[in-house]
Amino acid sequence: MKRYLLYLAVFVGGVTLGLAGSRVVPAQTSSGGYSTKMLLRADLENLPGQEVLIFASDWPPGSKLSMHTHPDGHEFVYVIEGEQTFHFQGGARKTVRSGEVLYTQPNTAHFGENATAMPLKAIVFRIKPKAQPISVEVSK
Numbered sequence: 001m002k003r004y005l006l007y008l009a010v011f012v013g014g015v016t017l018g019l020a021g022s023r024v025v026p027a028q029t030s031s032g033g034y035s036t037k038m039l040l041r042a043d044l045e046n047l048p049g050q051e052v053l054i055f056a057s058d059w060p061p062g063s064k065l066s067m068h069t070h071p072d073g074h075e076f077v078y079v080i081e082g083e084q085t086f087h088f089q090g091g092a093r094k095t096v097r098s099g100e101v102l103y104t105q106p107n108t109a110h111f112g113e114n115a116t117a118m119p120l121k122a123i124v125f126r127i128k129p130k131a132q133p134i135s136v137e138v139s140k
Contacts, residue, residue, distance in 0.1 A: 033063030051130045059120035064113030068135040073128030075104040082120035109138045
């Protein structure tokens with residue numbers, strides 16, 4: 001567990017440094033009511049064929065995504081403000097509050113929502129194969 005936290009800390013530190021020189025992409029608003037802005041998309045040179053994507057997301061109260069997976073991709077969601085509820089195929093649910101991180105393993109069907117009356121702000125880190133899409137919608 002200590003090694004995992006160390007790797008995560010080094011990764012987040014590296015990403016923070018990388019953001020200083022990254023190109024910001026304009027925010028996009030989805031049909032789910034939230035907006036997302038890609039902050040960084042970069043090849044991971046020590047992991048051939050892999051890339052990292054970092055997004056900033058703003059979720060108004062009541063907004064949610066559809067059920068989806070990230071094919072062979074790892075997802076880390078850090079909640080900056082508010083709280084986000086994640087629903088997983090099969091009925092499991094997890095609420096992540098400000099200052100907490102949720103790790104979703106590859107190919108796990110899930111969706112997130114802001115089930116509160118307050119705005120939600122989150123940073124999303126994804127590590128995925130470059131050849132795979134960011135996400136694929138899944139029927140419930």
